[in-house]
Amino acid sequence: GEDVEQSLFLSVREGDSSVINCTYTDSSSTYLYWYKQEPGAGLQLLTYIFSNMDMKQDQRLTVLLNKKDKHLSLRIADTQTGDSAIYFCAETLYNQGGKLIFGQGTELSVKP
């Protein structure tokens, strides 16, 4: 079935790198996404990767995709206190009308 899983919490020190992990079960993923949600706000699209790519870099963000293990990660370099938020992994599947399937979110806490 369709399932996306993430660990619930991650705590890092300011200036360190953060790595948020996600696993998914369905082999028919087309795109995989990372969204950020700050308290009281909506979901902000950070980046996404096509399922036949291995890596995508966008400024401080690096997405790695291991299709064999169905594992996706988001690395945030030089993490800042403003990066504290909940990060959601999501996927779309082939021929399902663009439906996003979300993980439960990882709460990132950045300590000064």
Add this chain to the structure above:
Amino acid sequence: EPEVTQTPSHQVTQMGQEVILRCVPISNHLYFYWYRQILGQKVEFLVSFYNNEISEKSEIFDDQFSVERPDGSNFTLKIRSTKLEDSAMYFCASGGSNEQFFGPGTRLTVL
């Protein structure tokens, strides 16, 4: 920068009442979506809408739910007879074929 907007930000209603949640998608987008997030749970897909018709809907999206694009700019979600378990954050999203941009959400509280 264009963004998706939603109104109201918070809606309180009595069980059994009808509610309409409103969304203004980004103007050149062709695909529209509704999701909901019950407190402490995952964000769940409700429905996708393209070319003036529903393209996909989830099991949650039963006969009490409907969507409409009444005037070419607004995109609404109607819940006909609200239940306590409909209390959630409802997010509208719009996009092209690959990206979805979310609004800030409407918090629906059913008493």
